[in-house]
Amino acid sequence: MDSRYRPRPHILEEEVDDDLVLYDPSRESVTVLNTTAADIWRLCDGSLTLDEVVERLAAAYGTSAEQIRGDVARTVGRLVEEGLLEE
Numbered sequence: 297m298d299s300r301y302r303p304r305p306h307i308l309e310e311e312v313d314d315d316l317v318l319y320d321p322s323r324e325s326v327t328v329l330n331t332t333a334a335d336i337w338r339l340c341d342g343s344l345t346l347d348e349v350v351e352r353l354a355a356a357y358g359t360s361a362e363q364i365r366g367d368v369a370r371t372v373g374r375l376v377e378e379g380l381l382e383e
Contacts, residue, residue: 301372301381302342309337318380327378336371340381346372 303309308319316334318327329337335356339349347361350368354361375381 298345298347299383300342300345301340301376301383303337303340304380304382307380320379323379325378327375327380333371336368337375337381340372340375 304320306320306322308321310317310319312328314331316329316337318329318337319325320327335353336349339352344352346369349372350361350365353368354364357364372381376383
């Protein structure tokens with residue numbers, strides 16, 4: 297998984313309590329990310345491959361990359377579908 301993802305340039309973000317709120321003004325839509333999804337969002341800055349994102353999260357959470365790879369890929373896929381991330 298050597299794809300790299302980054303936020304679309306027009307997406308606005310704001311931290312609210314333990315969540316990260318993303319606002320897409322072009323769609324007038326709001327997406328709320330929990331702590332784990334927000335960690336994925338922050339690592340998807342265009343500099344890391346998806347495998348590198350998985351490896352960093354695995355190290356941070358003290359688990360194996362294999363255990364979280366599917367969840368990370370699904371979260372990134374959802375963020376792409378919602379127009380928040382781009383490859």
